[in-house]
Amino acid sequence: MINEEYKAMLGGKSVIRELSEYATARGKQIGYENVFDFSLGNPSVPAPQAFTATMEDLYAHGDPIAIHGYSPSLGIPEFKEAVAANLNRRFGMDYTADHIFPTTGAAGALAHAFRAVTEPGDEIVTFAPYFPEYGPYTAGAGLKLTVVPADTTAWQIDFDAFERALNPKVTAVLINTPNNPSGAVYSEATLRRLAEVLEAKQREFGHDIFLISDEPYREIVFDGGTQPYPSAYYGNTLSCYSWSKSLSLPGERIGYVAVNPRAHDAGILVPMMGQISRGTGHNCPPSSIQLGVARVIDQTSDLSVYETNMNLLYDALVRLGFEVVRPGGTFYIFPKALEADATAFCLKAKEYDLILVPSESFGVPGYFRMAYCIDTEKVERAIPALERFVAEEYGRR
Amino acid sequence: MINEEYKAMLGGKSVIRELSEYATARGKQIGYENVFDFSLGNPSVPAPQAFTATMEDLYAHGDPIAIHGYSPSLGIPEFKEAVAANLNRRFGMDYTADHIFPTTGAAGALAHAFRAVTEPGDEIVTFAPYFPEYGPYTAGAGLKLTVVPADTTAWQIDFDAFERALNPKVTAVLINTPNNPSGAVYSEATLRRLAEVLEAKQREFGHDIFLISDEPYREIVFDGGTQPYPSAYYGNTLSCYSWSKSLSLPGERIGYVAVNPRAHDAGILVPMMGQISRGTGHNCPPSSIQLGVARVIDQTSDLSVYETNMNLLYDALVRLGFEVVRPGGTFYIFPKALEADATAFCLKAKEYDLILVPSESFGVPGYFRMAYCIDTEKVERAIPALERFVAEEYGRR
Numbered sequence: 001m002i003n004e005e006y007k008a009m010l011g012g013k014s015v016i017r018e019l020s021e022y023a024t025a026r027g028k029q030i031g032y033e034n035v036f037d038f039s040l041g042n043p044s045v046p047a048p049q050a051f052t053a054t055m056e057d058l059y060a061h062g063d064p065i066a067i068h069g070y071s072p073s074l075g076i077p078e079f080k081e082a083v084a085a086n087l088n089r090r091f092g093m094d095y096t097a098d099h100i101f102p103t104t105g106a107a108g109a110l111a112h113a114f115r116a117v118t119e120p121g122d123e124i125v126t127f128a129p130y131f132p133e134y135g136p137y138t139a140g141a142g143l144k145l146t147v148v149p150a151d152t153t154a155w156q157i158d159f160d161a162f163e164r165a166l167n168p169k170v171t172a173v174l175i176n177t178p179n180n181p182s183g184a185v186y187s188e189a190t191l192r193r194l195a196e197v198l199e200a201k202q203r204e205f206g207h208d209i210f211l212i213s214d215e216p217y218r219e220i221v222f223d224g225g226t227q228p229y230p231s232a233y234y235g236n237t238l239s240c241y242s243w244s245k246s247l248s249l250p251g252e253r254i255g256y257v258a259v260n261p262r263a264h265d266a267g268i269l270v271p272m273m274g275q276i277s278r279g280t281g282h283n284c285p286p287s288s289i290q291l292g293v294a295r296v297i298d299q300t301s302d303l304s305v306y307e308t309n310m311n312l313l314y315d316a317l318v319r320l321g322f323e324v325v326r327p328g329g330t331f332y333i334f335p336k337a338l339e340a341d342a343t344a345f346c347l348k349a350k351e352y353d354l355i356l357v358p359s360e361s362f363g364v365p366g367y368f369r370m371a372y373c374i375d376t377e378k379v380e381r382a383i384p385a386l387e388r389f390v391a392e393e394y395g396r397r
Numbered sequence: 398m399i400n401e402e403y404k405a406m407l408g409g410k411s412v413i414r415e416l417s418e419y420a421t422a423r424g425k426q427i428g429y430e431n432v433f434d435f436s437l438g439n440p441s442v443p444a445p446q447a448f449t450a451t452m453e454d455l456y457a458h459g460d461p462i463a464i465h466g467y468s469p470s471l472g473i474p475e476f477k478e479a480v481a482a483n484l485n486r487r488f489g490m491d492y493t494a495d496h497i498f499p500t501t502g503a504a505g506a507l508a509h510a511f512r513a514v515t516e517p518g519d520e521i522v523t524f525a526p527y528f529p530e531y532g533p534y535t536a537g538a539g540l541k542l543t544v545v546p547a548d549t550t551a552w553q554i555d556f557d558a559f560e561r562a563l564n565p566k567v568t569a570v571l572i573n574t575p576n577n578p579s580g581a582v583y584s585e586a587t588l589r590r591l592a593e594v595l596e597a598k599q600r601e602f603g604h605d606i607f608l609i610s611d612e613p614y615r616e617i618v619f620d621g622g623t624q625p626y627p628s629a630y631y632g633n634t635l636s637c638y639s640w641s642k643s644l645s646l647p648g649e650r651i652g653y654v655a656v657n658p659r660a661h662d663a664g665i666l667v668p669m670m671g672q673i674s675r676g677t678g679h680n681c682p683p684s685s686i687q688l689g690v691a692r693v694i695d696q697t698s699d700l701s702v703y704e705t706n707m708n709l710l711y712d713a714l715v716r717l718g719f720e721v722v723r724p725g726g727t728f729y730i731f732p733k734a735l736e737a738d739a740t741a742f743c744l745k746a747k748e749y750d751l752i753l754v755p756s757e758s759f760g761v762p763g764y765f766r767m768a769y770c771i772d773t774e775k776v777e778r779a780i781p782a783l784e785r786f787v788a789e790e791y792g793r794r
Contacts, residue, residue, distance in 0.1 A: 001568045001605050002662050002669070003516055009672040010665060017470075046461035056456045064443035070647045073414075104501060104650075104680055111678025119400055133675065140676020171398045208398050250467045251684025253501075265399050268407060272399070275406040278530065279537020280677040281508025283501055286686060287648025 014132070015361050016040065019346075023355045030353070036382035037355045038370040041180060041331065043248040045301045045373075051247060054295045058288060067291060071284035073274045075102035075256075079290040082297040083256055087239075091229035094261055101273040102284050104253035106216045107137065109240035110174075111280060112273040113257050114141035117210040117238065118171045124212075125165050126174040127157060128363035129181050129334065131214070134174065146170070150364045155184035155325055155334070159193060166197075168205045173198065178217040178227055181362050181369035182334040183310070183327025185221055188228045195234035202236070208264050211237040216255075219246040219300050221329035222307045235262035238269070243293060245331075248301040254285040254293055306331040309372040309379045316383045320390050320397075331373040334359070338394045342368050352389040354382065411529070412758050413437065416743075420752045427750070433779035434752045435767040438577060438728065440645040442698045442770075448644060451692045455685060464688060468681035470671045472499035472653075476687040479694040480653055484636075488626035491658055498670040499681050501650035503613045504534065506637035507571075508677060509670040510654050511538035514607040514635065515568045521609075522562050523571040524554060525760035526578050526731065528611075531571065543567070547761045552581035552722055552731070556590060563594075565602045570595065575614040575624055578759050578766040579731040580707070580724025582618055585625045592631035599633070605661050608634040613652070616643040616697050618726035619704045632659035635666070640690060642728075645698045651682040651690055703728040706769040706776045713780045717787050717794075728770040731756070735791045739763050749786040751779065 016039055023037035058067055074080075080097035087093050103109040118124065120142025126134055128150040138145040148165045151158040175194070177186035186194075198209050213230040218241065221227050231237035242255035259269045277283060284290065310327055317324045317335050324335035337345035342358035346368055349356045359367035372379055390396040413436055420434035455464055471477075477494035484490050500506040515521065517539025523531055525547040535542040545562045548555040572591070574583035583591075595606050610627040615638065618624050628634035639652035656666045674680060681687070707724055714721045714732050721732035734742035739755035743765055746753045756764035769776060787793040 001514065001516065001519075001607075002666075003513055005516075006513065006669040006672045007662075007665065009675075010668055042467055044462070047465055052456055052461060056453060059449050059453045059456065064449060065441070065645065068444055068646045068648050070439055070641075104678070107680055108678040116400055116403065117398065119398065119402075122398075136672075136675035137678065140678070210398075244467075248462065249465045251465050251681075253680050253683055265404075268404065269399075271407055272403040275403045275533075278406075278533035280679070281501070281505040281534065281537070282678060283504055283650050284648075286650055286683045289683060 016132070016357055019355050019357060022350070026353065033378070035353050035355065036378065036385055037374065038372060039355045039357055041371045041373060043245055043250060043301065043373055044375065045248055045303065045305055047248045048296065048299050048301050050296045050299050051292060055288070055292045058291060067288045069287060071102070071287045071290060073277070073284070074270055075100065075284050076287065076290045076294070079294040082294040083258065086297045087258060091232055093229070093232065095258060096261070098270060099259045099261055099266065101257045101259070101270045102290060103255045103257060104282060104285050105244060105250070105255045106214060106240050106242035107133070108253070108282055109242065109255045109257045110137050110212065110214060111140065111282070112276050113212045113238040113240055114138060114143060114172065115276045116269050116272050117208070117212075118143055122171040123167070123169040124172045124174055125162070125170050127162070129155070129179070129359060129367070130363050131176060131180050132361040147363045152364070155179060155182035156186060156190045157194060159197065163197060166201050170209060171207065172210045172212050174212045174214065175230065176214040177230065178220060178329030180217065180330060181332045181357075181359070182325065183330045183332045184325065185225065185227050185328030186230070191228050191230055191233045198234055198236070208236055210263070212240060213237055214240045216242040216245050217330040220303050220306055220331060222310060222327065225328065227329065231258070231260045235260055236264055238263070246300045246303070247293065247296070249289070252286060252289045254289045305376055306373060308376050309374070312376070312379050312383065313370060313372055316386060320387065331371060333370050333372065334367050337366055337368050338390060338396070340366055342366050348393050349389055352385050354385055354389055413529070413754055416752050416754060419747070423750065430775070432750050432752065433775065433782055434771065435769060436752045436754055438768045438770060440642055440647060440698065440770055441772065442645055442700065442702055444645045445693065445696050445698050447693045447696050448689060452685070452689045455688060464685050466684060468499070468684045468687060470674070470681065471667055472497065472681050473684065473687045473691070476691040479691040480655065483694045484655060488629055490626070490629065492655055493658070495667060496656045496658055496663065498654045498656070498667045499687060500652045500654060501679060501682050502641055502647070502652045503611060503637050503639035504530070505650070505679055506639065506652045506654045507534050507609065507611060508538065508679070509673050510609045510635040510637055511535060511540060511569065512673045513666050513669050514605070514609075515540055519568040520564070520566040521569045521571055522559070522567050524559070526552070526576070526756060526764070527760050528573060528577050529758040544760045549761070552576060552579035553583060553587045554591060556594065560594060563598050567606060568604065569607045569609050571609045571611065572627065573611040574627070575617060575726035577614065577727060578729045578756070579722065580727045580729045581722065582622065582624050582725030583627070588625055588627055588630045595631055595633070605633055607660070610634055610636045612636055613639040613642050614727040617700050617703055617728060619707060619724065622725065624726065628655070628657045632657055633661055635660070643697045643700070644690065644693070646686070649683060649686045651686045702773060703770060705773050706771070709773070709776050709780065710767060710769055713783060717784065728768060730767050730769065731764050734763055734765050735787060735793070737763055739765050745790050746786055749782050751782055751786055
């Protein structure tokens with residue numbers, strides 16, 4: 001018999017996807033180059049040539065049985081070793097291959113992290129603004145998602161609100177830095193204080209509270225900065241990663257969970273994730289891609305275009321009088337809309353072929369997200385459209 | 398807090414995996430060429446050259462952003478269209494691309510099929526002997542797995558036992574043909590009768606009973622035969638497939654669910670599977686592999702070695718007095734052990750460096766599985782070891 005719960009979910013459409021579909025359809029009418037489509041967080045720069053060359057070499061000279069064979073259920077050792085070495089070198093960690101669980105992207109990583117360190121019925125806390133898929137992701141693990149209201153001044157953490165949200169039913173806290181949609185990079189001070197609060201609450205409640213850190217934008221940080229590594233500040237941390245953005249491989253579904261060696265039960269969490277996979281139909285990410293990524297582990301795509309685009313947009317938005325926090329990373333910016341109803345604002349923008357995503361689905365009213373993973377040339381052409389839009393609709397110039 | 402259920406699962410080890418690990422360790426002592434390792438169902442023939450050439454072409458001439466970009470959440474259209482056309486041509490079906498849901502192999506396919514057409518707490522019926530992972534797969538979907546005792550005469554279906562197993566709580570029936578571990582190919586007569594029973598029980602119970610058909614061995618059929626297509630016999634069928642065996646791509650995690658257009662609610666089942674993915678962390682199979690497989694959809698690896706090996710082993714086993722049903726396909730054979738305790742039998746065989754899998758975990762006592770996806774030369778050398786084993790331990794010659 002048809003499952004009624006999933007059938008009921010068919011009603012709910014993703015705002016981002018609907019806008020993206022609209023942009024595609026509109027592009028067919030007027031030429032896609034004339035649609036200023038800021039809807040989707042899809043990398044606009046290619047995978048690095050070194051990755052392509054590595055894969056061509058694997059296909060040309062590798063043994064197909066080895067390249068395409070079953071991954072061991074906890075991942076291919078050389079891939080896991082490469083990940084551990086990369087993280088240790090960059091962030092002063094002491095991972096071994098045994099702390100790395102390869103997954104089908106960050107979605108797969110989060111699915112395993114949630115199930116490993118919570119029980120169905122537990123509460124998990126996250127912070128507005130947040131990636132809307134956290135709703136179905138946590139619901140799928142049987143968790144109640146509690147959202148802490150945003151710190152709208154800097155998109156860091158409102159610690160008073162956070163402490164009010166914590167109670168003994170909370171067994172995990174989910175962060176995403178650099179952040180989709182705000183572009184904020186959690187500072188060292190934020191991460192230190194987060195760790196202090198969690199340590200204190202662990203003692204108070206007498207049980208673990210795991211920090212689940214979703215880090216697909218880790219390598220997209222501006223002004224020569226870096227993202228402080230959350231796991232370095234708090235032992236009970238599971239770091240969830242994907243190469244969707246840093247190597248521009250979103251369709252290849254490759255990522256991992258890295259278990260902090262100081263975490264409680266660190267030695268069994270990766271084998272437990274292997275057991276979790278059996279119940280969800282997950283398997284390791286594609287073998288050939290594990291092998292390819294292992295060989296280019298220290299590389300990224302040329303991510304500089306995102307910083308160029310951010311600066312162009314940020315300057316234009318400030319000039320036009322928008323309230324906006326300058327992003328520290330990602331390829332998103334999250335300005336305040338020019339009216340309280342962000343959906344109404346974005347609907348008006350659509351008339352100027354500006355495809356902006358209203359903020360309600362990110363858990364904050366009154367803002368909008370622009371994904372500027374598009375050609376710089378198009379960002380430049382979008383700015384006059386933005387100027388015309390705010391002049392004609394809101395009298396700003 | 399650590400999830401206690403998954404922690405408890407760490408105790409249970411897979412018999413097949415333990416034997417495979419033993420074979421690898423033993424190989425390090427005496428040379429792996431001297432270990433007659435029949436434990437693992439891992440393809441021993443390479444992917445066809447046409448697949449490698451296609452992938453090389455994609456990497457050399459394709460746009461990396463397109464090749465590695467996000468798959469649409471219900472799959473890449475050209476892949477779905479290629480699958481539908483292939484199935485329509487071969488089996489007289491009338492699928493469109495909209496009936497095809499791409500998955501990370503058969504494990505991903507089954508995970509979506511179970512969740513789409515059952516509710517947690519329902520019963521699902523399968524038939525001994527069966528793939529041991531059906532236990533965790535169905536448990537993960539909240540289902541109670543009921544196993545119908547085997548038809549040991551031909552490894553088809555004991556229909557009396559099947560009818561006794563059916564009750565109003567059963568909402569799905571799971572078959573696997575060609576079968577792991579027996580090598581049986583369900584005949585047209587079996588599939589017709591299965592459909593008749595299910596149609597009658599649907600009417601009697603007043604609700605759908607979906608047939609979930611696990612078909613990764615579909616193309617490995619001997620004597621020039623073919624596997625009758627289960628979905629052609631019964632409307633409420635979800636066909637689950639993987640290219641792990643037919644294209645020797647087990648590590649690339651690519652398969653699908655094909656929804657029979659005559660199934661109840663056929664039009665919404667694929668979109669529902671897209672919703673299911675959001676809760677389990679599944680995403681579509683790797684984009685590059687979807688594109689590659691679409692272009693070689695009508696090809697297979699050279700599967701003839703499996704038939705050669707089967708004939709060698711079958712003849713030897715018959716000569717040595719084993720009771721054994723000649724496999725119609727797959728790369729498994731499932732003879733009766735020479736003593737009632739199959740585990741004791743396989744332990745003795747290990748002393749002769751013959752790695753055989755006892756049948757208990759397949760839901761039938763007293764048999765053993767040999768996976769002959771190995772070099773023919775090794776099968777030939779294994780036969781004298783088998784002869785010596787049964788002569789010395791059981792006085793057979």
